[in-house]
Amino acid sequence: MALERVFADEPAFVPYVAAGDPSDEASIEYVEALERGGADVVELGLPFSEPIAEGSTIQGAVARALEAGMTPQRYFEFVEELDVDVPLVCMTYYNLVYQYEHPETGESEAVASEATSGETASRGPRAFVERAAEAGIEGFVVVDLPAEEAGPLRAACDDFGCDLVFVIAPTTKGERLGSMREQVSGYVYVQARLGVTGAREDVSDRTEQSLARVADWDVPKAVGFGIKTGAHAERIIAAGADGVIVGSALVDIIAEGHEDGADTVAVADRLEAKARELKEGALTGARRAGAETR
């Protein structure tokens, strides 16, 4: 389990973008720009047609990427084409994992076993993780897969040395925390507020409470949902988080560039600058937390 390493020395900045938004070529430039801006891990969305946990910003990203032709097979090629050193986490919804058929091992076995449950070596979580690991993906966040249903994916991650990240919501309590703690690896995604993804003007007061519930977990804690500025990142790291996850504030830049017909380089520069602001904010937050501890 490797993703922990990223959080070891300093607070991590974890950006999210949807792969292929608004085109494969531009999207590759954008991921590389985020790395230049200081990204420590990139959550790379594999677009699903029914993104029930996303607000309008990321719904837009998903729609643009699907419109441009993104598919799971294409996604893995996209990952292989990326020239970045930061670890990549695949963020998606379970039906794409469940339906995935490995292009090489798929054909023959799938037909014979389809009648049973759809989960076989060539199809389903195991095939998906195998292909993802080949392409260079190190971890997964599957938004609509609670710990109770995650057994097959967790087992596949173990077999291929990948991490499985779970989201802790402000409403997650009691026994559910325990079952997620048992299965989580890499980092835990602490959802800062209820609701769907989307940039906000403030930091939720529930962030501290949510962090407190996982304080004694031995995986790093990354906070997401609603984070927009360097000041937000600073406050969240100062509150004890090991990383900040930012999606919508970055996707907004991509969407705006797409609507205005801006060229890819200009949008990439804006993304790089925004990434730098967020990473700097996180570093300042860590200094503040260090000072307060002393």
Place this chain on the structure above:
Amino acid sequence: MSTDKTFGDYGGQYVPESLMPAIEELTDAYERYVLDDEDGFMDEFRRRLADFGGRPLPLQHAESLSARYDTAVYLKREDLLHGGAHKLNNALGQVLLAKYMGKERIIAETGAGQHGTATAMAAAHLDMPCEIYMGETDIRRQRPNVFRMRTNGAEVTPVTTGRGTLKEAISETMRDWATTVETTHYVIGSVVGPAPFPAMVRDFQAVISEEAREQAIEKEGRLPDAVLACAGGGSNTMGTFAHFVDDDGAEPRSAGRSSGQRRRDGVDLYAVEAGGSSLSVDEEEGVAPNSASLSTGDEGVLHGARTKLLQDSHGQIMESHSVSAGLDYAGVGPELAHLVDEGRVEAVNVDDDSALAAFHRLSRDEGVIPALETAHAFGYLEEHHDELGDFVVVNVSGRGDKDLETVLEETEKRDLDVAPDISVLRSAAGEEGM
């Protein structure tokens, strides 16, 4: 009745983490109030279904159809339920349950608008604030129902993503719920979604078959040979089948049964899906011109459950189609998918044309104007009456007043013998124009 989260390979709870605690809370409330009848919940539910809803509802002998098909055809008249469709059984149950749970607000999705209107009525009746999400395509084709919801005091929020139908409305309602879950109950409109919704909605709708089974014995002295219900998400279907599922006859089902060889000792259950304009799919465009997920779908995960779905080879959900908004959905209830796999329920379908003709036939011959959803079941009866035995019960899941605009439009596109001449409308409109 079980509280299992799964039905064979189907069901489960595939939802974002923020909803899981609400689903656990709901499971607890369902077990206590519905299954164990704590605090007299079920008594109050039944009392309100009678006083507010108008139950019990008749099982009516359809004289013209019986003569036409030389078979005893009976109509279970859910169209007579307050609101004009079976939907109130579930909406009233869930809004009442939300009250028992101490929730302050109701949200719901709607496709045809029947579930939305039923929820708005139940919320008004029980004094709960209510917001309904509805796709903009459906708002256009179901205007009277939008006005009814507003009249009952509900907010109606248009959903503009995708094709603007039921699938998008469910996704948007789940997003609201993820934000407001601590104070709000999501009244899901069918036997779909994460556990416990499929079982709970079935239990609220099971009153249909509880009555129909007793009425069948009362009227004909025996159980029906076949029971038909249309199937979109499957709530009227499961409600109509629930108390007949165990009446499967003593002998194991034979696979190669055909016309004239049906079993005499069991009740055959037919789920009639919307065949739309064609059963083929356009993978390139991501469109299936039908809503026949039981007949043509593959196993997958959508809106919280593992079930049969219309999806492309990558697992992206297809846009479905049906002339009836209430059947226009890419998924289906997991228990129904399971019963079809088990061979207990037969999944069949009829196309838009057949449903429209059946709409007119039932209206003309029986004086019952059915919902276009319901008309699919009668379309199947017309096409296959000689294979269904001597005693057939069809669920009239809703009345068709909401569909009149659509029927007018769709009838004009077709040459249907059974449709009335409506030139009187055109000439009257012409005079008005002058």
